[in-house]
Amino acid sequence: MKEPNLxxxxxxxxxPSQGxxxxxxxxxxxxSLDAVLLAYFANPNKKGRGLTVDLGxxxxxxxxxxxxxxxxxxxxVEIQEDLAAMAKRSIDLNEMADRMEVIHSDMQEVFDQIKPGSVDTVLCNPPYFPVKETTKQNVDEHYQIARHEVAIDLPKxxxxxxKLLKNKGKFFMVHRPERLGDIFAALTARGLQVKHLQxxxxxxxxxxxxxxxxxxxQxxxxxxxxxxxxxxxxxxNNYTEQVQEILYGAGWTLE
Structure with missing residues (x-):
């Protein structure tokens, strides 16, 4: 790994488990932990040899x-320019530029850079909270976009x-349990059938x-x-043995 230029x-x-x-x-x-657990949970087809896209x-x-x-x-794919630039520097830091790329774009407008129907796996840690008149939003733009559905909502x-996925491609997401009704409704209406929950x-x-x-x-x-x-x-208030192993144990392998 290269020396970081912070x-x-x-x-x-x-x-540590993934180095x-x-x-x-x-x-x-x-x-936070939700990002780690999403990456750990994602279990793509064919050992992940196809194209994966991380939205947001x-x-x-x-x-x-x-x-x-x-x-x-x-x-x-990241809409915020400074976060996208930081992600690119992390890719370079981890010497992963041969397999990874950052696309600075609204995910809904990325289809000129990623061909529809070409993706095997889509990952997403989306904003959890719908925007309502009574919603208390973060003043900071970065946190507002990350936490509230201002740039993207579940149906979109x-x-x-x-649109990105091949038929039988997989979609993995982390969210809040209280949004399960919305999650099932949004995914099912758009041809994505829920198969596993954890x-x-x-x-x-x-x-x-x-x-x-x-x-x-499909x-x-x-x-x-x-x-x-x-x-x-x-x-x-210590990590359980299960989470300790995810964070600090052996590198993850696919089933």
Missing amino acids: KTGERLDGL VSIIQNPDMFSY AGTGAVGLFYAKKVAGQVKL LAQTAN FVYGKADREANMVLVEAIK GRAGGVRVMPPIVAYTAD
Whole structure:
């Protein structure tokens, strides 16, 4: 790995199990456990030898973590120019430029750079919160776009993923359990059939606060499987053995 060339306000974070470092600026936006778990959860066809696209890639965390366990090309699509530039520098830092590329674009306008129907796998860690008149939004533009559906909402995201994917291609997403009704409605209406769910719990005695979703383009209806849960923290606020292994254990492999 090259030596990082950090700018003012930036720091280097990483995922030891994958041997990846990410350049971040906490004043803009920083990845969290949801990005790690999405990359871990994604289980593409054919050992990931096809093209993967990460929509709304931010600083590139999901795509870089995921790229270490697959053999194919990975393209990161990010609408915010400074985050896209940071992602590109992280790709260079991790010496992954031979398999990874950043596309600075609105994901809904990326089809002149990524051919429709050419993608095997789509990843997305989208904004979780719908925008309503009563919504309290982040004043900071970076956080607002990352957290609230101002640039993309679930139906438009589902349509974009559908257009990019080959038939039987896979779509992986992390979201909030309270949006499951919206998620199923948006994906099903646009030809993406949910096949696997995995719930993430902050602690064992609390409600789930994340859900990992796998859907298949033109998959058969029904047959949704719920995988064993992930519990993030112990009662005394340490990572559980399960999450410790994901973060610090052996490098991830595909089934």
